[in-house]
Amino acid sequence: MTVELDALRSIPYFEGLSQAELEAVRQLVFEKTADRNEVILLEGDPPGAIYFVMSGALKAFKTSPEGKEQILCILRPGDSFNDVAAFDGGPNPASVRAMSPVRLYGIAGPDMHDLMRRYPTIAINVVRDLAQKVRHFVTLVEDLSFRHVTERVARLLLEYATEPEGTEGGTRPRLTQQEMAAMVGSAREVVGRSLKALEEEGAIRMERHRIAIVDKETLKELASGEV
Amino acid sequence: MFEMPIINQDLCNGCGLCVMVCPEDALTLAGNTVWLTRTENCDYCGECEAVCLPGAIQCPFEIVVESYYKYI
Numbered sequence: 001m002t003v004e005l006d007a008l009r010s011i012p013y014f015e016g017l018s019q020a021e022l023e024a025v026r027q028l029v030f031e032k033t034a035d036r037n038e039v040i041l042l043e044g045d046p047p048g049a050i051y052f053v054m055s056g057a058l059k060a061f062k063t064s065p066e067g068k069e070q071i072l073c074i075l076r077p078g079d080s081f082n083d084v085a086a087f088d089g090g091p092n093p094a095s096v097r098a099m100s101p102v103r104l105y106g107i108a109g110p111d112m113h114d115l116m117r118r119y120p121t122i123a124i125n126v127v128r129d130l131a132q133k134v135r136h137f138v139t140l141v142e143d144l145s146f147r148h149v150t151e152r153v154a155r156l157l158l159e160y161a162t163e164p165e166g167t168e169g170g171t172r173p174r175l176t177q178q179e180m181a182a183m184v185g186s187a188r189e190v191v192g193r194s195l196k197a198l199e200e201e202g203a204i205r206m207e208r209h210r211i212a213i214v215d216k217e218t219l220k221e222l223a224s225g226e227v
Numbered sequence: 228m229f230e231m232p233i234i235n236q237d238l239c240n241g242c243g244l245c246v247m248v249c250p251e252d253a254l255t256l257a258g259n260t261v262w263l264t265r266t267e268n269c270d271y272c273g274e275c276e277a278v279c280l281p282g283a284i285q286c287p288f289e290i291v292v293e294s295y296y297k298y299i
Contacts, residue, residue, distance in 0.1 A: 174290075177273065177286075209229075209271055216292060
């Protein structure tokens, strides 16, 4: 398996490097492949390498003590993960699982530190990339802690439910989870969790392409934050 | 009849991520765009929609009240 210079150049951390600098990076990079559903990192494990997605997609997620999963982000080609643990030396802050067969490049944490000392361009790229990640996670934290997204999703469902003819409502357009997220001012990942929460409360039932409101009164109570 | 994901081939950039993540092997990349070629396999899980950056695949949900839905 050969680490390709052109592929390295496509990674945001290594943008703007000269051919010689990229060659120095290549000496420290290793390749890793994984199959669909393979767990690459486990939350709480000791820090390892920084990984870069070269092909395929992965999910970064946290798991609650009750086993509920909160997706933090979807990682696509060009994205990096496990930066935090590799940079601060603490345990992995989240788990990562492959959604498809994936090909990754990795660099051990100490090697990455060394590269940043030698090539300030990399350090500047890392700061910019981490700042973008912080921005994403600040929004997610706001959603999860301060806003009552589940209440807003419940209200949206009540508003958009197709009612029997002759009553309020009428036929409404179908909505994707992305559209629901935009309508309640949240992220798709949070809406997915809210829908699961509403289903666990017995207010709705998720079907193939349909969200059936099975207990309208409970959904109304959830929409008003009474449950 | 089962509803299927909606694919907008004008938006598809041919990256193939949806094909790679589909757990049921329902999608195919051909001519630099994605096609739903094995509709019988699709279980509408939404993974393809989740990874599609240009928003070329959509898995919309109809929202219904159960009492009404029973009779349609």
